[in-house]
Amino acid sequence: MGLGFWLTSCKPTPPLQAGQTYLPISHADVRLIGRWSQSDQTPPEASWPGFAVAVEFTGRDLSICLRDEGNYYNVSVDGQQTAVVGGKKGKMVVYPLASGLDGKPHRIRFERRNISFDKPTALLGFVLNEGAKLDKAPERxxxxxxxxxxxxxxxxxxxxxxxxxxxxxxxxxxxxxxxxxxxxxxxxxxxxxxxxxxxxxxxxxxxxxxxxxxxxxxxxxxxxxxxxxxxxxxxxxxxxxxxxxxxxxxxxxxxxxxxxxxxxxxxxxxxxxxxxxxxxxxxxxxxxxxxxxxxxxxxxxxxxxxxxxxxxxxxxxxxxxxxxxxxxxxxxxxxxxxxxxxxxxxxxxxxxxxxxxxxxxxxx
Incomplete structure (x- = not known):
């Protein structure tokens, strides 16, 4: 994804509990939907309405890490909406995407609901249980x-x-x-x-x-x-x-x-x-x-x-x-x-x- 420099100068990391691992976006294979800026200097950023992140997740628990300005998001698992999250501002905002899954592959989508005139949202990485993995969701x-x-x-x-x-x-x-x-x-x-x-x-x-x-x-x-x-x-x-x-x-x-x-x-x-x-x-x-x-x-x-x-x-x-x-x-x-x-x-x-x-x- 062209993010090698940003990884090596890596900025914030989320607090982790036992059995969790942090996967920076530069090491994650994800599908970015919408217009995302990508460079070696910064993580991917997006601001046009409806942008989304889609992954195929094999594991039990998954969270997403953002830099955000208080926006709201839909979370869906296998095409069914499971949650609405949002409202937090900060340089490291963490939202749960799934918990207690069966360890089989599941398609997870995280999508911006609202329009905002604030700074773009940055995708920093993911928190997942040890042994879990992310793969890119199929293209559409x-x-x-x-x-x-x-x-x-x-x-x-x-x-x-x-x-x-x-x-x-x-x-x-x-x-x-x-x-x-x-x-x-x-x-x-x-x-x-x-x-x-x-x-x-x-x-x-x-x-x-x-x-x-x-x-x-x-x-x-x-x-x-x-x-x-x-x-x-x-x-x-x-x-x-x-x-x-x-x-x-x-x-x-x-x-x-x-x-x-x-x-x-x-x-x-x-x-x-x-x-x-x-x-x-x-x-x-x-x-x-x-x-x-x-x-x-x-x-x-x-x-x-x-x-x-x-x-x-x-x-x-x-x-x-x-x-x-x-x-x-x-x-x-x-x-x-x-x-x-x-x-x-x-x-x-x-x-x-x-x-x-x-x-x-x-x-x-």
Whole structure:
């Protein structure tokens, strides 16, 4: 993993009990899901929503060691969620992943639930019982989702109409958002390149700086200092772009109208984002997914038509509806609403034959 120097200058280690051993990440064979920075100077770091670690564990007890800023995580064993952990800050945070297993191989997944604008999370290593071992979990196909707080699944498990930002952490669950639902239906990992408040041209306050067009090839969500993503993995089987709600909020006037010059700016930036995706993955199908905002639908449809007119194929249009009563946490979809959105996306994938779907998935 290119972490030899970091190991030799090894920083914190967790407290161990009798019969336990610490396995630094440089000695662990794991599958990192999402965008992780890796170098000889630092442990792997990640910050985009939904990043995950997947291992095949043969042993009895396993814990994970992080440097973290109080985020929340899902733990699953053999595909079944077993715990939610989180809320701790520190240079050495330890969370249990499994205990009392039967010593046979089990697939364990550790996945970020929430979005955070704080420093990236660092994966330091694992604590396991003596004689246990880690192997890399099998690879899966990947679907990349470029989006905003809807794609993040911000606040989707909340029951309150509004709540402060930090209180959204434990009630945000990327795993129960439409991105993961669609990816799971296609036996793929959802790679979240999504950020609350952002658009392709403007954020929700109208600021054009560091839009999703700018951030798309960043390794870390909040800063270009984390380096550019290498795009060295096998390409995703699909890229879904779901932007427009924040652009509309940032571009509209007091009457709720976006003038043609601003609409043209949105379309131009959208074309640039498609071109940037294609510069790395020339043949990947792209689904331009419009939200329920009519302006976003009209202009996203224009983008898709203009791509086709320019003989740039493989860009498809889909949209999702607004579902009355299905929103919490300052206007964000509930888990049930995410399910409805996912079903509309899968129906569009089936209708346009973008990807093969298992029987019955995506059918009306």
């Amino acid at each position: 196909a990947r679907i990349e989702f470029i989006g905003d707080s809807y794609t993040v699944a911000e606040g989707n498990e909340s029951t309150r109409e509004t709540l402060p930002w930090l209180e959204k952490y434990p009630v945000t669950n990327f795993r129960r958002g439409f991105a993961s639902m669609v990816a799971d239906a296609l036996d793929a990992d959802a790679i979240g390149i999504c950020r609350s408040g952002s658009g392709v041209a403007r954020n929700w306050l109208g600021d054009a700086k560091n839009s999703m067009l700018d951030r798309y090839d960043w390794t870390q969500m909040e800063t270009a200092d984390g380096g550019r993503w290498a795009f060295s993995e096998s390409p995703p089987i699909l890229v879904v772009i779901c932007l427009g709600i924040n652009d509309y909020a940032g571009l509209k006037n007091k009457q709720g109208i976006v003038n043609e010059a601003s609409s043209a700016e949105f379309r131009d930036k959208y074309h640039q984002l498609i071109a940037k995706v294609r510069s790395h993955d020339p043949d990947v199908p792209i689904l331009a997914l419009a939200p329920h905002v009519e302006w976003a639908r009209e202009n996203t449809q224009l983008v898709v038509s203009e791509e086709a007119a320019g003989h740039r194929g493989g860009v498809y249009y889909a949209q999702f509806d607004r579902f009355p009563g299905g929103y919490v946490s300052d206007g964000h979809p509930t888990v049930a609403t995410h399910r409805k959105i996912a079903d509309q996306i899968l129906a569009a994938i089936r209708k346009d034959r973008i990807l093969p779907l298992p029987a019955a998935i995506g059918e009306p």
